[in-house]
Amino acid sequence: MRKAIYIGILLLLGMSVWAEKQYTVVLDAGHGGKDPGAVGRFSNEKDLNLALVLKMGELINAQYPDVKVIYTRSTDVFIPLQERANIANKANADLFISIHTNSSDKKEPRGVETFILGTERMEANLDVAMRENAVIKLESDYKTTYAGFDPNSIDSYIMFELMQNSYMEQSLLFAEQVQQRFVGHLNREDRGVRQAAFWVLLKTACPSILFEMGFISNPEEERFLNQKASIAQMANALVNAFGAYTHRVAVRSEGVKDAALQDAAKAATGKEDAALQDAAKAATGKEDAALQDAAKAATGKEDAALQDAAKAATGKEPQTYYGLQVCASRAPLAANDPKLQGVSCECRQVGDWYKYYAIIDTDRAKVAEKQKEIRTLFPDCWITKWSE
Secondary structure: OHHHHHHHHHHHHOOOOHOOOEEEEEEOOOOOEOOOOOOOOOOOOOHHHHHHHHHHHHHHHHHHOOOEEOOOOOOOOOOHHHHHHHHHOOOOOOOEEEEEEEEEOOOOOEEEEEEEEEOOOOOOHHHHHHHHHHHHEEEEEEEHHOOOOOOOOOHHHHHHHHHHOOOOOHHHHHHHHHHHHHHHHOOOEEEEEEEOOOOOHHOOOEEEEEEEEEOOOOHHHHHEEEEEEEHHHHHHHHHHHHHHHHHHHHHHHHHHHHHHHHHHHHHHOOOOOOOHHHHHHHHOOOOOHHHHHHHHHOOOOHHHHHHHHHHHHOOOOOEEEEEEEEEEEEOOOOOOOOOHHHOOOEEEEEEEEEEEEEEEEHHHHHHHHHHHHOOOOOOOOOOEEEEO
């Protein structure tokens, strides 16, 4: 069994794109130039976005020298949304990170949120999407460039229903890593991972997120966002999320297979030693799906080789499950915890997090039906899948 798992995991990691080409991440500072973005009492969004992007790029270059960092802008210039996506696509980017600062008509809203492309709860997040897409109208020939798309018309957003991002699962995995570090490590208020119809995410052919670092309209958060120490903290959190997402395989030009195997086993069990036994347990047992997640993050595709290894070890095909996730916590929740709102949930521990599901089933249609039922209680619940 151990030999089968060992061979399977090495085959899996051998398929990794990091072993074949340089890993490329594109950092996008939202707005710029004639487009100030959201405006606070004493600062502009475009400047905050650029400061965080430049610091993040600096840290990636220092910590991951084999990763290629590309900026959509590194100075205060205006870059059209379509051109930002073009930069990522021409570079054959592996990850696209767009940095923004939130705003509200009220002073009270605060906290961080990370968006991935999607139309779930589109109406609820439409105001954010419209605000970020509105920059399109600053371009002289936007109706031609964007094929008639009107950022202020809800009818234009119907197109997103037919143009879903094929990288959604990987984008969600990275988005969760970002939120975990800002909420769990920096104690920022959690506004969650959400889906919205952002043009710049739609047009990037790679996993991508749009991160809102806080509210410039909140006096306390505006002061926080303008401090150099805060910029450094946030950049470090984003780079740590990047490291967790890639499991550090991207920067290792030598010994990549052995090092990645250790990382995968550690991610699955939290232990440095007994890597093969732990990997085998994660691949064939019922404890968790962390190794599956790690493998998918490492390869950017479904982990067929790991499934083959599990089949060889157990004599049966791994089963695919779908879960309707309603919330997550760094500590176990009691059945009557207010966060669960009286809903009976199943709990799965993945890494340091306890994830709660209103339903887990092998039939995705049943999970989708349950999602319709409880959206009044959990508006931003979403469907995830794994194999075991």
